[in-house]
Amino acid sequence: MIHLFVCNAQKTEVGKDVARALKIELKKQGLKSLFAGGQKHKTRVQTCSCLDQCKHCKKGAGAAVVVYPEGIWYGDVKPKDAADIVRDHIGEGHPVKRLLLE
């Protein structure tokens, strides 16, 4: 199981919108569950409270997102970024560099 945790602690609705967009893209791109390395992996989008990356979340332009169990962090994620995260990261297995946090 892959989890996409999306911070929802902003004062705006951006976190909720990002989570919704990620869910829609997973469905649209047919990647809610996929086979990789001979195993079936499901991907689940989960909203959560502060992820301690506020500089790139409520103090920035979007939401903080962490991909678990990989531990890959994204910051300032907006709903329009959902398609790239789903296609590149979940579908093709490489992170979206422009959104990566160190």
Ligand code: FES
């Ligand atoms: S408010 Fe989103 S990471 Fe802190």
